[in-house]
Amino acid sequence: MSSLLETKIAARQHALREQGLLRQRKVLSVDHALNTNASTSSPRFVLEGRAYVNFSSNDYLGLSRVPELAEALHLGAQTYGVGSGASPLVTGYSDAHLALEREFCALTGHEAALLFCSGFSANTALMKTLFDQHDIVVADKLVHASIIDGLQDSGAQLKRFLHNSLESAERLLARNQTSALITESVFSMDGDCAPIAELSALCRQHNAWLIVDDAHGFAVLDGYKKAEAAKLIDVQVVTFGKALGCQGAAVLGSQALIDFLVSNAREYIYSTALSPANAALALAATQYSTAHPELQQQLLENIKLFKRLCREANVPLLGSDTAIQPLIIGDALQTLQVAEKLRAAGIWVGAIRPPTVPVGSARLRITLTAAHAAEDIATCVAQLAQVLSRVGVPLVTERQAADNHR
Numbered sequence: 001m002s003s004l005l006e007t008k009i010a011a012r013q014h015a016l017r018e019q020g021l022l023r024q025r026k027v028l029s030v031d032h033a034l035n036t037n038a039s040t041s042s043p044r045f046v047l048e049g050r051a052y053v054n055f056s057s058n059d060y061l062g063l064s065r066v067p068e069l070a071e072a073l074h075l076g077a078q079t080y081g082v083g084s085g086a087s088p089l090v091t092g093y094s095d096a097h098l099a100l101e102r103e104f105c106a107l108t109g110h111e112a113a114l115l116f117c118s119g120f121s122a123n124t125a126l127m128k129t130l131f132d133q134h135d136i137v138v139a140d141k142l143v144h145a146s147i148i149d150g151l152q153d154s155g156a157q158l159k160r161f162l163h164n165s166l167e168s169a170e171r172l173l174a175r176n177q178t179s180a181l182i183t184e185s186v187f188s189m190d191g192d193c194a195p196i197a198e199l200s201a202l203c204r205q206h207n208a209w210l211i212v213d214d215a216h217g218f219a220v221l222d223g224y225k226k227a228e229a230a231k232l233i234d235v236q237v238v239t240f241g242k243a244l245g246c247q248g249a250a251v252l253g254s255q256a257l258i259d260f261l262v263s264n265a266r267e268y269i270y271s272t273a274l275s276p277a278n279a280a281l282a283l284a285a286t287q288y289s290t291a292h293p294e295l296q297q298q299l300l301e302n303i304k305l306f307k308r309l310c311r312e313a314n315v316p317l318l319g320s321d322t323a324i325q326p327l328i329i330g331d332a333l334q335t336l337q338v339a340e341k342l343r344a345a346g347i348w349v350g351a352i353r354p355p356t357v358p359v360g361s362a363r364l365r366i367t368l369t370a371a372h373a374a375e376d377i378a379t380c381v382a383q384l385a386q387v388l389s390r391v392g393v394p395l396v397t398e399r400q401a402a403d404n405h406r
C-alpha cells in the first residue's frame with residue numbers, strides 16, 4: 001500500500017504533467033570542439049550528443065567563459081582553499097570577502113555590503129530580517145519569488161502595485177504608512193526596467209525605503225552600478241550569477257542595516273560562508289566588467305540586431321530593450337511545443353510557464369549575450385518565425401510589431 005506522501009506526490013506530479021507544467025532537469029555537457037574558442041564563439045552546450053546554441057543563459061556579458069576569470073578562481077582556491085570552512089561569524093569571513101564588499105561600495109556609493117551564497121538567500125534573508133508584522137511593504141506585482149517568500153515569512157503586510165505603475169504605487173504609499181517599496185531594476189521574465197528615479201522620489205516623499213533587486217541590471221545597466229546608486233536606492237541586491245557570470249550575491253545599504261543583518265539574519269549566521277575563492281572570482285569579474293565596456297556595447301548591439309530581425313520577420317516580442325526578450329504565447333503546452341521545435345533546429349530558448357509567470361502568459365524567454373555571434377542570432381530569428389507560423393502562433397503585422405518594439 002502506498003504511503004500518504006507517495007500518494008500525494010504521484011497525484012501532484014500527474015496534475016502538473018497534464019497541464020504541461022511538470023519541470024524536469026536536463027543533463028548538459030560541454031562541447032569541447034566548440035569550446036576551444038569559448039570566449040569568442042556563441043555559447044553552446046551538448047545534450048544527448050547534440051549541440052545547441054544557448055539563448056537562455058543569464059551570462060549576459062559572456063564572463064563565465066573568460067580565461068582570466070577561470071584563473072582568478074584557481075588562484076583564489078590555491079590561496080584560500082576551495083571552501084570557507086565555517087559560517088561568516090565563526091571563521092568563514094576573510095579578506096577576500098572584505099575586498100569584494102569594498103569594491104561594491106566603491107562602485108555604488110553604499111556604505112556597507114554583506115555577501116550571501118545566492119541571490120535567493122540574500123533576498124529572503126533581507127526580507128525576513130528587516131520586516132515583521134508591524135511593517136507594511138509595497139511591492140511590484142512581478143517581483144521575484146525569493147522576495148515574496150521572504151516577505152511571507154516576515155509576517156509583514158504585503159500590498160502589490162500594478163507592474164511598473166507609478167500611479168498604483170503612489171496610491172498605496174498615500175493610503176498606508178509604508179516601511180519600504182520593493183522593485184527590480186530589470187524584471188526577470190519581462191525584461192522591462194522599473195522607473196527607479198521616479199519611485200525613489202515617491203519613496204522620499206512618503207518616508208519609505210526603496211529596495212531594488214538589481215539581479216538583472218548590475219554590470220549591464222550603467223545607472224545603478226555608478227556611485228549615484230546609493231543616492232536613489234536605500235537597499236540594492238546584487239547577484240553574481242547573471243552578468244558577473246559566477247555565483248553568490250550581496251546586499252548593499254547603510255552600515256546600520258548591514259550591522260543589523262550580521263546580528264540577525266539567520267541565512268547569514270547559520271550557513272557556511274560563500275567560499276573566499278568565489279569572492280575573489282566575483283571581485284575579478286566585477287573589475288573585468290568595468291575594464292571591458294565593449295562587452296556591454298556588444299550586448300547592446302546584439303539586442304538591437306535581434307529586435308530588428310524580429311521586426312522584419314513579424315515576430316511579436318514584448319517590447320523589452322534589455323537582454324531578456326520575451327515572446328508571449330499564452331498556452332503552456334503550446335509554448336513547450338514551440339520550444340521543442342526550436343530545439344530540433346539546434347536553438348535552445350527557455351519555455352517559461354506558470355507559476356513562474358501568470359497563468360495564460362506562458363512565454364519563450366530569449367536571452368541575448370555579448371558572446372552571441374550575429375549569424376546565430378539571425379538563425380534564431382529565422383527559426384522562430386518559421387516555427388511560430390508552423391505551430392499556428394499568430395505573427396503580428398509590420399505595424400503591430402513596430403508598436404510592440406517602441
Ligand SMILES: Cc1ncc(COP(=O)(O)O)c(C=O)c1O
Pocket residue numbers: 117118119120121123144146184188213215216239240241248249
Ligand atoms: C530577479 C531575481 N532576483 C533574485 C534571483 C536569485 O538569484 P540567484 O540565482 O543568485 O539565487 C533571481 C534568479 O533567478 C532573479 O531573477
